[in-house]
Amino acid sequence: MPISPKRSIWPGLRGRNRHWKGAERPMAHSRSSPGIRIGIDLGGTKIAAVAMRNDGTVCAEQRIRTPRGDYSATLAAIAQIVVSLEKAANCSGATVGIGVPGAVSARTGTIKNANSEWLNGRDLRGDLGHFLDRPVRTANDADCFAISEAQDGAGAGAATVFGIILGTGCGGGIVIDGKLLTGPNAIAGEWGHNPLPWPDVAAGTAELPGPDCYCGKTGCIETFLSGPGFAARHKEQSGQSLTPEQIVAQARQGNADCGDSLGRYIDRLARATASVINILDPHCIVLGGGMSNIAELVTEVPRLWPRYVFSDRIDTVLSAARHGDASGVRGAAWLWPAS
Ligand SMILES: [Zn+2]
DSSP: OOOSOOGGGOGGGTTOGGGGTTOOOOOOOOSSOOSEEEEEEEOSSEEEEEEEETTSOEEEEEEEEOOTTOHHHHHHHHHHHHHHHHHHHTOSSOEEEEEESSEEOTTTOOEESOSSGGGBTOOHHHHHHHHHTSOEEEEEHHHHHHHHHHHHSTTTTOSEEEEEEESSSEEEEEEETTEEOOOTTSOTTOOTTSBOSSOOOSSOOOOSSOOBOTTSOBSBTHHHHSHHHHHHHHHHHHOOOOOHHHHHHHHHTTOHHHHHHHHHHHHHHHHHHHHHHHHHOOSEEEEESGGGGOTHHHHHHHHHHHHHSSSSOOOOEEEEOSSGGGHHHHHHHTTSOOO
């Protein structure tokens, strides 16, 4: 079996297939499906992967450092992971799904908006598909989170799930009847760069025009609800440089400044999710990312929804993620339907 990729259809690697020397090529997708799905979470610093059975149990997993800045090496690393996971799971022809940073352009299939900038403009799905000799599915990492939680996580059984990542940024994804919602711009669920709704202009909390955002606008939801945003807004109000964990811990111990910051965060999250409820009316909203560890969010935010949601009754459920850090790989694996 040849070990080099089909160079003629690999514009990004033409003449550079030496990266594949010695690399073992995974076996082609077989007609007899093994019932094993491989999910890969391609992050800026690490690549995590699992081989999963149809019932959601994990039979093998792997984690390596991302070859930063080197696209060819990234492809080779992913291919090697597929080889070793198939060996470990004693199968061949597993389905492969990959969660990627940024978005996958519906028009060109290339990656855009990735903070791992060496991936931007690359057709990861096509290039890997040719080398692995099987179709590969890709989705944004927040979309993978939403799929994972909708499939067998906190949103299992809910017809419409809005999955939110409150981490270094604010991502989101929408799953309807088990299917990821994708649109022509590949940004469905990207609520983080909408403006914070119902800005509080009276309390001197600097919500209007709001903080500068890296996207070029001001007052984006992400500048208030991401972890760094929470810490930055607390510093603005109190002059204290604390981590989100410290702010929450001190708020629970009765510190007034920290309590005010946590209260504002909860109200802002209530407003930001209420505007989504008014448009999408999801059955379940699942919170992920580091900030979702704040237990008060799932209890306090729904209490505030009646102030903002345009309905006399609100049956939307707010839940914390079930799968935590594993949602990236699990969602990528679920990009393929059960076989
Ligand atoms: Zn923004």
